[in-house]
Amino acid sequence: MLLSILLLLQLPIATDVYSYSIQRCGSSSASRSSSYHRASCPPPPISFVNHHTHHTAHHRLVAPLKSTTSPSQQTSPLDSINDRDTHRHDADEEDEHTNAAVLLQTILTGKHKWLGGSVDANGDGSVYGIPSHSRHVICLSPPKTADVDGEVVVDVDDSSSYQVHMLPLPSSVAPRSNSNKYHQFKFLRGIITNSTLFGIPSWSKEGVLVVDIAAWSEWRRDHPGEWIVGDEEAAVKFVSVLPLPNESTDGGVRGDDSLASNHRWMWHGAALNRNATAIYCIPSNAKQVLKVDLVSLATSYLDVPAPKSDNGNELLQCSNKWYGGILGNDNAIYGMPYAAGSVLRIDANDDSVSLLGEFGWNKYNWHGGVKAPSNGAIYAFPAHSETVLRIDTSEGMDDESRLTKLPIHRAPYDVHPITRYKWLGGSLGADGNVYGMPSDASSVLRINVDDEIVTTFGWVERTDIRDGNGHDKIDLENRFFEKNKFQGGVLGRDGFVYAIPSNARGVLRIDTRPIRDDEVASSSGIQFLGKERVSCIGDLPDTKDKWQGGFAVGSGAIYGIPENCNQILKVLPPLASNADDREGDGTDTNTMFDGVLIRTL
Numbered sequence: 001m002l003l004s005i006l007l008l009l010q011l012p013i014a015t016d017v018y019s020y021s022i023q024r025c026g027s028s029s030a031s032r033s034s035s036y037h038r039a040s041c042p043p044p045p046i047s048f049v050n051h052h053t054h055h056t057a058h059h060r061l062v063a064p065l066k067s068t069t070s071p072s073q074q075t076s077p078l079d080s081i082n083d084r085d086t087h088r089h090d091a092d093e094e095d096e097h098t099n100a101a102v103l104l105q106t107i108l109t110g111k112h113k114w115l116g117g118s119v120d121a122n123g124d125g126s127v128y129g130i131p132s133h134s135r136h137v138i139c140l141s142p143p144k145t146a147d148v149d150g151e152v153v154v155d156v157d158d159s160s161s162y163q164v165h166m167l168p169l170p171s172s173v174a175p176r177s178n179s180n181k182y183h184q185f186k187f188l189r190g191i192i193t194n195s196t197l198f199g200i201p202s203w204s205k206e207g208v209l210v211v212d213i214a215a216w217s218e219w220r221r222d223h224p225g226e227w228i229v230g231d232e233e234a235a236v237k238f239v240s241v242l243p244l245p246n247e248s249t250d251g252g253v254r255g256d257d258s259l260a261s262n263h264r265w266m267w268h269g270a271a272l273n274r275n276a277t278a279i280y281c282i283p284s285n286a287k288q289v290l291k292v293d294l295v296s297l298a299t300s301y302l303d304v305p306a307p308k309s310d311n312g313n314e315l316l317q318c319s320n321k322w323y324g325g326i327l328g329n330d331n332a333i334y335g336m337p338y339a340a341g342s343v344l345r346i347d348a349n350d351d352s353v354s355l356l357g358e359f360g361w362n363k364y365n366w367h368g369g370v371k372a373p374s375n376g377a378i379y380a381f382p383a384h385s386e387t388v389l390r391i392d393t394s395e396g397m398d399d400e401s402r403l404t405k406l407p408i409h410r411a412p413y414d415v416h417p418i419t420r421y422k423w424l425g426g427s428l429g430a431d432g433n434v435y436g437m438p439s440d441a442s443s444v445l446r447i448n449v450d451d452e453i454v455t456t457f458g459w460v461e462r463t464d465i466r467d468g469n470g471h472d473k474i475d476l477e478n479r480f481f482e483k484n485k486f487q488g489g490v491l492g493r494d495g496f497v498y499a500i501p502s503n504a505r506g507v508l509r510i511d512t513r514p515i516r517d518d519e520v521a522s523s524s525g526i527q528f529l530g531k532e533r534v535s536c537i538g539d540l541p542d543t544k545d546k547w548q549g550g551f552a553v554g555s556g557a558i559y560g561i562p563e564n565c566n567q568i569l570k571v572l573p574p575l576a577s578n579a580d581d582r583e584g585d586g587t588d589t590n591t592m593f594d595g596v597l598i599r600t601l
Contacts, residue, residue: 103229107136107166114138114561115202116189116549120213123195125554127162128213129561130190130199135174135183137197137211137239139165140559140568141220162553164568165220166227170235173206189269193276198292200270200281205263207241208292208299242292245299266290269324269368273348274331280346282325282335287316289346289353302346304353315341315361324368328393329376336369336380336389343391343403356391357403365389367424368488370434372449379447381423381436382408388436388447388454406447406454411528414443414456418483425488429512430495437486437499437508444510444534455526458534460485460508488549492573493556500550500560500569506538507571541565 107113114129117138129138140162174183187199187209199209216238220226228234268284270292280302281290289302307315322335322344335344339362342355359365366380366389380389387405410416423436423445436445443456486499486508499508511533519530540546547560547569560569 103166103227107134107138108562108566110134110566111564112185112545113563114548115185115187115563117551117561118190118192118197119551119553120192120195120197123192123213124217126213126217127551127553127559127561128190128192128197128211129549130187130209131169131174132185132187132202132563133183135169136166137169138561139167139213139216140553141165141217142554162555162557162559162570167211167216167238168228168230168235170232170239172236173204173209173239173241175206185264188265188267191270191272191279193272193279193294198270198279200267201244201290202266202268203264204241205244207243208290210240210242210297212238242297242299244290245301265320268320268322269335271325271327271333273333274327278348280325280333280348282322282333282344284321284323284338285319289344291351302351302353304344305355307342307355309361318361320364323366326369326371326378328371328378328391330393330395330397332393334369334378334391334393336366336378338367338383339364343389345399354399356399359385364420367421368426370426370428372428372432372434374432374449377449379406379434379449381426381445383422383424383439384420386419388445390452404452406452408445408454408456409524409526409528410456411443411459411531413459413531416442418442421484424486427489427491427497429497429510430491431512431514433512435489435497435510435512437489437497439485439487439502440483444508446529453526455528457529457531458510459531460534460536484544490550490552490558492552492558492571494573494576496573498550498558498571498573500547501538501540502546503544504536505540505542506536507540507569509535509537540569541567 110133112132113134115132117127117129120126120128124142126139126141131137142162174186185203186201186206187204188202190197190199190209192198192213195212195214197209197211197213199211201208219238265284266286267281267290270279270281270290272279277294279292279294281292283289283304287306288304291300291302292298293300304316309315318339320338321340323338324336325333325344325346326336327333327348331348333346333348335346337343337357337359340355341359341361341363342357345354345356347353363385364383365385367383369378369380369389369391371378371393376393378391378393380391382388385405387407390404390406392402392404418440421439422441424439426434426436426445429435429446433449434447436447438444438460441456442460444458445454445456447454482503484502485504487502489497489499489508489510491497491512495511495513497510497512499510501507511529515527515529519527543565545563546565548563549561550558550569550571551561552558556573556575558571558573560571562568
C-alpha cells in the first residue's frame with residue numbers, strides 16, 4: 001500500500017525535505033474555549049540552492065528548495081524549479097544560499113503562523129494558508145508547464161512537486177508598529193471565490209484580508225522561483241483589506257460598540273451565500289454578524305437578537321459564542337453553538353438573523369459541523385454535549401422544527417471517561433456518512449445520515465507510547481488519555497479519512513468505506529464498525545498544535561498548514577485499488593509497517 005507521510009521544510013537550517021518513518025499505533029487501544037491553542041525531530045541537512053539568482057530593484061529573491069539527495073535518488077517534492085544556470089561565482093552563490101535559508105527560517109519558525117486556509121478548487125488547485133502571527137500568506141501550488149501553443153496548464157497528477165511560495169503582507173494589513181499587538185491572530189479561516197482569497201478577521205482591526213490570487217499566480221508564472229521580499233509597492237498589488245464598518249478607510253476607529261472591547265477572536269468561520277455574492281462571518285466574541293458584500297466590496301454588520309439571562313445580563317456579551325458557519329439548502333448560513341445557547345441562522349435572502357433553540361449558554365456544546373449532501377442536514381460535533389445536533393436546512397420549514405439532538409451509542413470497548421472537548425471537527429466519509437475526529441475522546445464518531453444513528457468505533461488512547469524498538473503501541477491497562485489529539489479530517493482518494501494532528505504524534509487513518517458483511521449488529525441492534533478500521537500512523541514531532549487545516553489537492557495528496565510546527569505536512573494516500581495492498585515494491589528505500597508502505601523522498 002503506497003502511503004507516505006512527509007514533513008516538509010523542517011527548519012532551522014541544515015534540514016532537508018524529509019520523510020519520517022511511519023509506524024502504526026495499535027488501533028486497539030482544541031481549540032479550547034477562548035484561545036487558539038497551544039521539536040523533537042533530528043534535523044537532517046538541507047541545501048537551499050539558488051539557480052539563476054539575482055536581486056532586482058524590487059528586492060525579489062529566488063528561493064527554490066533543492067534536496068541534497070544524489071542524482072540516483074528521487075528528488076525532493078518541493079524542488080521549486082529545475083537547474084537552469086549554475087555558472088555563478090561561488091561566493092555569490094553562497095550569499096544567495098544564506099539569504100534564502102534565512103528567509104525561510106524566519107517565515108517558517110514560530111508559533112501560530114497560519115490558522116486554516118482554502119483550496120483554489122476552480123483555479124489551479126493551489127492551497128493558501130491564512131496568516132495569524134505570520135506576516136506572509138503561504139501558498140502550495142502545483143507545477144505548471146506550457147503546451148505547444150504557450151498556454152499554461154496545470155499538472156495536477158504530479159503528486160511529488162507542489163511548490164511553496166510566500167507573499168508578504170503590506171503594512172496596511174499587518175502594521176509594523178510594536179505597539180500594535182493585533183499583528184497576532186490577525187485572521188482565522190479563509191474563503192476563495194472569484195479568484196480572490198478572503199481572510200476572516202480575528203484580532204485584526206484593519207479589516208478583511210483580500211488577496212488577488214489570480215494576479216499573484218500570474219506573477220509567479222512570469223517569475224518562476226522568485227519571491228517578493230521587502231517591496232511594499234509590489235506587495236500591495238496583490239494584498240489589501242476591506243475596512244470594518246466601524247473603521248475609516250485610513251484605519252481610524254470610529255467608535256462602534258458592536259465590537260468586543262478587547263477586539264479578540266471576533267469572528268470564527270464564515271460561509272458564502274448560494275449566489276456567491278456575499279460572505280457572512282460568524283460572531284465568536286463579536287456581537288454582530290460581519291457581512292462582506294462581494295459586489296460592492298464593502299462590509300456591514302447584521303444585528304443578532306439580544307437574549308438576556310434570568311438576572312438581566314445581555315448574553316451576547318458571552319465569549320466564544322459560535323464556532324463555524326455552514327450554508328444550508330435554504331440559502332441560510334448556520335452558526336454552530338459553542339458557548340452560545342442557540343443556533344445562529346442568517347437568512348441570506350433578506351439578511352435577517354435569528355436564534356434557534358435553547359440549549360443553555362456557556363455550555364460549550366458543539367464545535368463545528370458538516371452538511372450531508374444526501375439530505376442537506378447539518379450535523380454539529382459534540383464538544384461538551386452528549387448528543388449530536390442535527391439541523392434540517394430544508395426550505396419552507398418552521399424554524400423550531402429544524403433541530404434534533406441525536407444520542408450517541410458507544411462501542412462496547414469505548415469506556416472513555418472524558419466528557420469535554422470530545423470531537424472537534426470532522427469530514428464526510430466515502431460511504432456518505434459523517435465522521436467526527438477525536439480531540440480528547442479516544443474513539444471516532446460516526447453519524448449514519450440514513451437512519452440518524454450515531455455510534456463510536458476505533459480506540460486510540462494516546463499516540464506517543466513507544467516500545468524498545470521505537471514502535472508505537474497502546475497499553476490498555478494505562479488510563480492516561482491524550483488530549484487535543486486531532487482537529488478536522490480530510491477524505492483521501494483511498495476511502496480513508498485522515499485526521500490532522502494537533503498534539504498527536506501521528507496521523508489518524510480511518511476506514512470509511514461501506515460496511516463489510518462481517519461487521520454485524522450488536523444484540524441491541526446497533527451496528528458498530530470494526531475497531532481495526534482506525535489506526536494511528538507516523539512518528540511526528542511532539543510540538544503542540546502542529547497543523548491547522550488539511551486540504552486534498554488534485555494529485556491526491558493531503559497538505560497540512562503549519563501552525564506551531566516548522567514544517568508542512570504531506571500525506572499521500574494509496575490509490576483506492578491499493579488501499580488493502582500488503583505488498584511492497586521490493587526496493588531498499590521502502591519500509592512496511594503493518595501493510596503501510598513508507599517512501600522516503
